[in-house]
Amino acid sequence: MRQRGWRPALSGRSSMRVRLLCAxxxxxAAAGCRAPARDVGPLSPDDVAAIVDVRERFVEYELDGxxxxxxxxxxxxxxxxxxxxxxxxxxxxxxxxxEEFDIVLEDFKLTSLEIExxxxxxxxxxxxxxxxxDYRSGDTITETGNYLMVLRKYSDGxxxxxxxxxxxxxxxxxxxxxxxx
Numbered sequence: 001m002r003q004r005g006w007r008p009a010l011s012g013r014s015s016m017r018v019r020l021l022c023a024x025x026x027x028x029a030a031a032g033c034r035a036p037a038r039d040v041g042p043l044s045p046d047d048v049a050a051i052v053d054v055r056e057r058f059v060e061y062e063l064d065g066x067x068x069x070x071x072x073x074x075x076x077x078x079x080x081x082x083x084x085x086x087x088x089x090x091x092x093x094x095x096x097x098x099e100e101f102d103i104v105l106e107d108f109k110l111t112s113l114e115i116e117x118x119x120x121x122x123x124x125x126x127x128x129x130x131x132x133x134d135y136r137s138g139d140t141i142t143e144t145g146n147y148l149m150v151l152r153k154y155s156d157g158x159x160x161x162x163x164x165x166x167x168x169x170x171x172x173x174x175x176x177x178x179x180x181x
Contacts, residue, residue: 043117050159051117051124051151055110058149058161062108071095074161075152081165106140107131110147120153121162128166144169 043051054073061070071091074080080088080097088097112126129144150163 043115043122047117047122047153047159048115050157051115051122052112054151054159054161055112055124055149059108059110063105067095067098070098074164078161079163081163083167103132105130105132117151122151122153122159124149124151 058070058073061067061073071094074091074094076091077089078091078094080094082088082097088094108128108130110126110128112124114123114125116123125148126146127144128147129142131140131142133139134141145166145168147164147166149161151159152162153159
């Protein structure tokens with residue numbers, strides 16, 4: 001059984017803290033190896049297509065448990081802001097953190113509501129849904145929430161994730177009454 005990385009808000013996090021802090025120190029020491037692009041102006045249709053491709057590969061790698069491939073979608077100095085956990089900074093820290101997740105996703109979707117950007121920077125804002133098996137109860141749990149992915153374009157035309165944050169619409173006490181945007 002493979003582990004999955006997009007960790008639902010309902011899972012425990014305390015077992016990873018020491019490892020993540022060590023990985024965070026390694027990640028902070030990492031520096032980007034590509035120069036950021038010096039584009040001027042709004043996103044082109046090719047830029048939007050490349051950002052959509054990054055999001056689609058992110059979902060594919062998440063479902064496959066392909067953590068090294070998913071980590072390669074991040075900049076060397078990226079930040080992953082997980083609910084109820086420390087910020088993971090740097091591609092290496094993110095990869096190590098992903099490898100520690102213990103949730104097996106049965107389904108995972110990112111639905112973009114907006115892609116905007118200019119000058120080599122962009123964001124993709126949307127909603128997510130996921131399903132996973134709760135090992136304690138044997139129930140399939142469904143979770144929905146929001147995400148914000150910040151991307152950076154490099155001089156070779158590659159777009160990579162510079163920051164990612166996601167928040168569940170459910171609380172630790174149960175489902176939220178707040179609808180998706």
